[in-house]
Amino acid sequence: MTSDTKSLEPPEFNWQPQPEAARLLDLILKKYCQKIPKLASLERNLQEQTGTRLVDWIDHLELPVNDALANKLSASGFTFEASETEAITTWRHAAGLFPPLRLGASRNRVALKVDSIDDFMAAAGRSTGETLPFRWPSPGPYRLIIVYQKPAVEVCAVERHGYKGFTKVKTEPELMEAATDHLATFRVRNRQSGNDNHGFLKASEAIHNAAKDIGTAWACDLFFRAEREYWQSRNKAARVQYRRQQRLGLGWANHDHHTYRSSRERFVDLIAVLEELGFECRERFYAGQEAGWGAQVLEQPDSGIVVFADVDLSPDEVQGDFSHVPLPRREALGTVGLWCRLHGEAFLEAGMHHLECQFDFDTSQKQLAGEGIKTMAPFTDFPYLKQAFTQGEIWRVSPANIDALLKQNLITREQADKFRNEGALGSHLEILQRNDGYKGFNQTGINDIITRTDPRH
Numbered sequence: 001m002t003s004d005t006k007s008l009e010p011p012e013f014n015w016q017p018q019p020e021a022a023r024l025l026d027l028i029l030k031k032y033c034q035k036i037p038k039l040a041s042l043e044r045n046l047q048e049q050t051g052t053r054l055v056d057w058i059d060h061l062e063l064p065v066n067d068a069l070a071n072k073l074s075a076s077g078f079t080f081e082a083s084e085t086e087a088i089t090t091w092r093h094a095a096g097l098f099p100p101l102r103l104g105a106s107r108n109r110v111a112l113k114v115d116s117i118d119d120f121m122a123a124a125g126r127s128t129g130e131t132l133p134f135r136w137p138s139p140g141p142y143r144l145i146i147v148y149q150k151p152a153v154e155v156c157a158v159e160r161h162g163y164k165g166f167t168k169v170k171t172e173p174e175l176m177e178a179a180t181d182h183l184a185t186f187r188v189r190n191r192q193s194g195n196d197n198h199g200f201l202k203a204s205e206a207i208h209n210a211a212k213d214i215g216t217a218w219a220c221d222l223f224f225r226a227e228r229e230y231w232q233s234r235n236k237a238a239r240v241q242y243r244r245q246q247r248l249g250l251g252w253a254n255h256d257h258h259t260y261r262s263s264r265e266r267f268v269d270l271i272a273v274l275e276e277l278g279f280e281c282r283e284r285f286y287a288g289q290e291a292g293w294g295a296q297v298l299e300q301p302d303s304g305i306v307v308f309a310d311v312d313l314s315p316d317e318v319q320g321d322f323s324h325v326p327l328p329r330r331e332a333l334g335t336v337g338l339w340c341r342l343h344g345e346a347f348l349e350a351g352m353h354h355l356e357c358q359f360d361f362d363t364s365q366k367q368l369a370g371e372g373i374k375t376m377a378p379f380t381d382f383p384y385l386k387q388a389f390t391q392g393e394i395w396r397v398s399p400a401n402i403d404a405l406l407k408q409n410l411i412t413r414e415q416a417d418k419f420r421n422e423g424a425l426g427s428h429l430e431i432l433q434r435n436d437g438y439k440g441f442n443q444t445g446i447n448d449i450i451t452r453t454d455p456r457h
Helices: 003-008 019-035 037-050 067-075 117-128 173-187 196-214 216-233 236-246 267-276 335-343 361-370 399-407 413-422 446-452
Strands: 058-063 079-082 089-092 101-103 108-113 142-150 153-160 255-261 280-286 293-299 306-312 354-358 385-389 393-395 424-434
Touching: 019 037, 019 058, 019 067, 019 108, 037 142, 037 153, 037 236, 058 153, 067 079, 067 089, 067 101, 117 142, 117 153, 173 196, 173 216, 196 216, 196 267, 216 236, 216 255, 216 354, 236 361, 236 424, 255 335, 255 424, 267 280, 267 293, 267 306, 306 335, 335 399, 335 424, 361 385, 361 424, 399 413
Parallel strands: 058 101, 108 153, 255 306, 354 424
Antiparallel strands: 058 108, 079 089, 089 101, 142 153, 255 354, 280 293, 293 306, 385 424, 393 424
16 A cells, blocks of 8 residues: 555555454355255356355345354454344444344344346246245335245345345335336436536436435435446446356346546546435545546445546645545546546446456456456455456547547547547456455555556557
């Protein structure tokens, strides 16, 4: 971690690996896989068909009361929250990325997170040829269905829409109809009006209306479902991996964070609209003067969605509140600024720069290579964090954008010709593996990947 970054981060965002908590969770999951053959079979299928790990698909675990386990949870950094309506206590780990554990249940339960219970159960039926005689959960922000059940243990699938609790939420039909309507609005929002002010304003209005009708967290969940769909439509690697994960009906429930690139002029607008969706600013990044780039990490606490917002920055701007105080326009363009001038704002016309999901790092790359998807050299290779981009998707560049850049002497004639004839790097899928519950990001080697994804290179 660079000295510049250290000075920016409050202590609660100085993320560290949590090996004791990770070992405890791993031990619990291994015991479950030994007890439940179907869970062990799913673990193998995840590895072989999607290149992912079981631990990255766990929504929560439930176990009977166990004082010894409670002591181990506490010693490894978990803290509990008691419920006024349940005898169960929920244990969460604020310093690490772990699923919650719930103690006091009448049976053992493994709950898997999926984008859609309907898709998951359909995939399960196709793979087993069985008719699944389970009671279907009603629509709403929290859906749970039992996939496998014995007297002392069960496996469930969970579908969430901005809800972090564990009790059924009664949802009136009018509310579900409103959610459907707002998702449709997010999907068709005008990204290419030619006026960024208008684009941000209309998005803000749509978000405000959705939050008023169905709540901010549910609106946030639906908004990012639409964002992933738009990004996926423009990225082959995304479509290939999504198809692989949909073999098991999982969707993108293993998403880690969503990355937007922003011009300096629109960065405060991007942060403002994200905060309207309920996001809170987390740690900030600065890769150093050579990189000329920084980022604000934001998290929506109820939906669990994380955003990485990139922008060109200079050293003297890092110490200020660059997320809320407008950055002045400047002549030079860094990697992020040039990408936005070529393709448009990531929040609008361009769509996300990349979605990062959690994988088995080595296995997923080998499997994707077999599907014709190459992966760039890793830009993070720590014991607790591994990251790599798939080969970048090349997008066509508008001639008007090239002409404007050339006229302002922001690119050379040679670069302009290359962009006209070959296009420019657009988006990626990012392969990530977190170990020991590490919740942070690589802040020292990230300049390398930014340089390698500069359209000029």
